[in-house]
Amino acid sequence: MAWYAIYETATGRLRSVGTVITDPLAPGLTALSLPGRPADTTMWDEVTRSFIPRPVKVLADRLQDLLTHADYADFQTVWNTLNAARKQQIRDALIRLLGGRRYRNQSEPIGLDAGVP
Amino acid sequence: MADWSLMGDGQRFDTVGETSPTDGATVTADVSANTEGAYTQLVASTLFDAGGFLVIAGNNNKASFLLDIAMGAAAAEQIIVADLLYQVNTRMIAGALFIPLPIPAGTRIAARCQSSGGSNTMRATVTYFAGGWLLAQPLSRCTTYGSAAADSGGSQLDPGGTANTKGAYTELTASCTEDIKALLIAVGNGANTTSTNGQWLLDVAVGAATSEQIIIPDLFIESGLTTNLTMMPAFIGPIPVNIPSATRIAARVMSTVTDATDRLIDVVVYGFS
Numbered sequence: 001m002a003w004y005a006i007y008e009t010a011t012g013r014l015r016s017v018g019t020v021i022t023d024p025l026a027p028g029l030t031a032l033s034l035p036g037r038p039a040d041t042t043m044w045d046e047v048t049r050s051f052i053p054r055p056v057k058v059l060a061d062r063l064q065d066l067l068t069h070a071d072y073a074d075f076q077t078v079w080n081t082l083n084a085a086r087k088q089q090i091r092d093a094l095i096r097l098l099g100g101r102r103y104r105n106q107s108e109p110i111g112l113d114a115g116v117p
Numbered sequence: 118m119a120d121w122s123l124m125g126d127g128q129r130f131d132t133v134g135e136t137s138p139t140d141g142a143t144v145t146a147d148v149s150a151n152t153e154g155a156y157t158q159l160v161a162s163t164l165f166d167a168g169g170f171l172v173i174a175g176n177n178n179k180a181s182f183l184l185d186i187a188m189g190a191a192a193a194e195q196i197i198v199a200d201l202l203y204q205v206n207t208r209m210i211a212g213a214l215f216i217p218l219p220i221p222a223g224t225r226i227a228a229r230c231q232s233s234g235g236s237n238t239m240r241a242t243v244t245y246f247a248g249g250w251l252l253a254q255p256l257s258r259c260t261t262y263g264s265a266a267a268d269s270g271g272s273q274l275d276p277g278g279t280a281n282t283k284g285a286y287t288e289l290t291a292s293c294t295e296d297i298k299a300l301l302i303a304v305g306n307g308a309n310t311t312s313t314n315g316q317w318l319l320d321v322a323v324g325a326a327t328s329e330q331i332i333i334p335d336l337f338i339e340s341g342l343t344t345n346l347t348m349m350p351a352f353i354g355p356i357p358v359n360i361p362s363a364t365r366i367a368a369r370v371m372s373t374v375t376d377a378t379d380r381l382i383d384v385v386v387y388g389f390s
Contacts, residue, residue, distance in 0.1 A: 006327050014277070016326035018288030022367045031325055040273045043377060055253065057378040059311055089260065100179070105313045105379065106339070 003034040005044065005051070012046030059103040063094055065110045127295075133160035133226060134242035139242035141174065145183065146232035156187065156227040157354070159243050161167055167220040168248025174228075175210040176203050181233040181308040181383075183271040184241065188224045198263035202271050202385045204305025204348070205240065208365035209236035213244075214284050215390055217256045217299060220245055233269045233308055244319055256298055256389040262366055263289035263385045270307060271383035276317070276372040278380075286322060286329050286367040289386055296362050297388035299355035304348045305383040312340030315374035319381060323364045332358060338382070348382060355389055 001019045008015060009030045015040060022062055022071065042051040066072050068081065079087065097104060101112055134142035146154040174184055183202040187194035198216055203210045221228065227243050263272035275313050276284035302321065319336040322329035333356060340348045360366065364387060374380040 004326065005285075014285035016286040016288075016329065016367065018286070018367060019291040020288070021326040022328045026327060036297065040268070040270075040381075043275060055377050057311070057376070062330045094273050095264070100310065103311055105376075107313050107376075108311075 129247040158352035167245035201304035271385040295390035297360035299389040
């Protein structure tokens with residue numbers, strides 16, 4: 001079954017995606033034939049009037065936050081007194097401690113409990 | 118004198134699948150991702166005719182799951198509810214789903230799942246209950262629309278990059294196979310474990326592309342640190358509807374979130390007929 005992306009001709013704004021379309025289309029709309037259902041890894045681009053790869057999400061590393069953010073200057077002061085072997089030990093322990101919370105959304109607070117009532 | 122109306126519904130209840138000490142039955146996905154695992158028996162034989170039942174289940178892993186509820190003998194199970202979508206965070210129950218389907222007395226009930234991660238597990242119980250003399254004829258079939266076995270998820274809805282603006286409709290089915298009398302809607306965040314706080318409004322519509330007519334508007338959904346990044350409510354309904362067979366069903370969403378990944382939601386709908 002053929003898939004279509006229906007968009008506003010003037011603006012490129014996507015209105016609907018599917019296999020059942022009205023015939024004829026309402027004025028001001030264009031139907032783009034697609035090879036199949038658009039992949040979840042793609043998104044509509046109004047400029048090119050096509051599906052393009054979705055940008056990869058960039059996460060922040062709480063480990064890096066500890067080492068660089070101004071809020072943790074005290075930790076950094078101590079960190080900078082350590083030799084390479086000790087830094088690696090601390091780093092490995094922090095990675096185990098943080099577990100699944102090591103990487104955060106860019107918009108998420110650094111603190112683990114920040115923003116949670 | 119006690120009020121034991123013979124015409125009342127819900128006089129008898131039984132829960133199956135509960136395990137010691139205080140948990141649901143473990144349902145394990147196949148070792149290969151996105152592949153159905155083996156059935157787990159919840160009960161060998163139900164005690165009485167049931168007019169409906171609750172499914173209470175939750176993930177044990179931060180992943181996407183599709184759960185089937187079936188009845189029948191081992192190796193001959195018949196699925197009665199397919200691909201219930203679970204994209205909740207670890208050790209969180211998504212809710213108690215009311216399934217308005219009958220189960221005859223003496224029925225074996227089983228469950229199986231698939232997951233985006235091999236060998237992932239869920240926990241599940243079923244609570245079934247009897248109907249009264251005047252219980253309306255229960256619905257007899259559940260058909261799933263919009264599930265995606267390839268990633269154990271649902272149909273992806275994208276609100277687009279502009280906050281608080283309805284995105285494009287995404288087709289859930291080109292043509293539903295039965296007249297639908299009740300609709301259950303499942304929502305997930307695509308198993309995005311680094312999502313963000315946000316709110317969504319979801320429309321469910323029928324009709325051909327660009328001629329969609331909204332039947333259920335602005336279902337309110339929220340996700341964030343307070344829900345451990347789980348979309349809530351994860352299940353909505355069943356909602357009484359009247360959708361004729363051969364109808365196209367689509368959905369669209371708007372959100373406060375504009376990030377290209379975090380704004381996405383997965384949706385699956387279940388039509389009861």
